[in-house]
Amino acid sequence: MADATRQLARCAAVLAAAPSDLGAWLDVGLALEDAGRAGEAASAIAELGRAASELGQVALAVACARWLDERDGDAARELTDRIARTHCAESDRIDRSSRPRPPAPPREAPSAASRPDPANLDEAVAAAKDAVERAVRAARERAGDRLPPTPLLSVLGAQDIRALIGVTQLSMRVPGDVILDLGQPAESLYWLARGAALVTRGDEVLGELRAGAFFGEIALLAGTTRTATVTCTSPCWLLEVPAEAVERLATAAPRLATVLAEYARARLLANLMRTSELFSRLSDDERRTVLRRFEPHIARAGDAIVREGADNDRMHVIVSGRCEVRADDELLSELTVGDAFGEASLLRRAPASADVVAVEHTVTLSLSREQFDDVAVAHPELLAEVYKLLVERERQNASIAHDASDLIL
Known part of the structure; x- marks a missing residue:
């Protein structure tokens, strides 16, 4: 218990020094529980959830409600109702033109020399309660009358939000934990309430996720396996929404499906900019301009995206899955994430x-002939890369044909 007392005192000192740090507030609540003070812990987490909701840190507010659900059902229901009323589609407090406010940055912990050990647990608890009261006052000073929309909630009615929170699962992860892995089946949508995570594909870093971000929607919507690996880089509170619940809510509130699709497309484009050599000669601004013209296309395993001998009016770039290029039943090449095809027909x-057939559930972003012509005029660098790709592919195909002739002889 002495260790728990010292830890509680340390967390209280950090929060007292930085009352706007919601992460430090959370640490105090968890330290109170570890010290055996369940009632004070529930009170601190309930206050944190209310403050997070008022500050627009909705993922953290929902996480607090789920944490309370196993410890104080009344407090969990009260917080859930508050979140639903405040952030639903009908709320008059939502300003659709505003953007979410970033969390306050964590402060450096006070040095050990400035934190004398408490005489006993009661003294540490008193310090923790005082720090929480300061944090409540700081949150009230920062909160405003109007709040930014929350993508996952502000398209739902209050009752749908209650249902969503009710099926959401809370877990606590440590640095190094893999939340989802490349190639895994998609069974859930995730929402990061606290901490940070790194998004990678092989050795390539695609980006970083921070508190408030949701992810996992690409594979969920496309019906594919996971297109990247997400790994915790700090202690995380993670919310997980089962796929069935997402589908049920999207049916009841079609706008939710639209929001998820918009986010999925934006993330696919961002991933594609980092993985495809086709866009390597474009600046970041040029990439964003070009990629906005691409449209998503989903193919099931065995689907022919391009058919030999048929007119093809689109160039595709693979963002998840794999394809085979075949001609006369002969395998010419295999294509994976970042590879393009269909350019020869357009040029x-x-x-x-040749046929291009999906080997597994595959998502591509495609550009129509008209859009391709416009892009080629505006961005000759991209056209040069497409020509380079075409020449290389013809060389590979000629090599394959030559090798096959040798075998026949």
């Missing part, structure tokens, strides 16, 4: 010279 304005 030559001729029928496709």
